[in-house]
Amino acid sequence: MTKAGMVEQIKEKADLQTKVLAEKVYDAVLESVRDALVSGESAMFTGLGSFRVVQRAERAGRNPGTGEVIRIPSCKVVRFTPGKKVKAMLS
Known part of the structure; x- marks a missing residue:
C-alpha cells in the first residue's frame, strides 16, 4: 500500500473531512515512530506488532x-x- 492509499484509508476509517487532515495524522504517526526508534525505544502497535x-x-x-x-x-x-x-x- 502506498502513502496515498494509506491516507485514503485513514480518511475513511477515522471519518476525517479531508485528505489533508488524514495526511497530517499519517505524518504525525510516522514521525512519532521514527523519534522513538532514534531514541532507542520500541514502537508498539497493539493488534499489529512492534x-x-x-x-x-x-x-x-x-x-x-x-x-x-x-x-x-x-x-x-x-x-x-x-x-x-x-x-x-x-x-
Whole structure:
C-alpha cells in the first residue's frame, strides 16, 4: 500500500473531512515512530506488532562480481515483530 492509499484509508476509517487532515495524522504517526526508534525505544502497535532497533553483528560477505570475501561492519537495523492477531490472520 502506498502513502496515498494509506491516507485514503485513514480518511475513511477515522471519518476525517479531508485528505489533508488524514495526511497530517499519517505524518504525525510516522514521525512519532521514527523519534522513538532514534531514541532507542520500541514502537508498539497493539493488534499489529512492534518495531525495535537491534545491533546487527559484523559478518563476512562475498563480492558477487569477484567472489572476494569482504567484511560487513556491524550496524543498527529496525526489526518488526508481528503481534498474535496478525500472525493468526496470516496463517
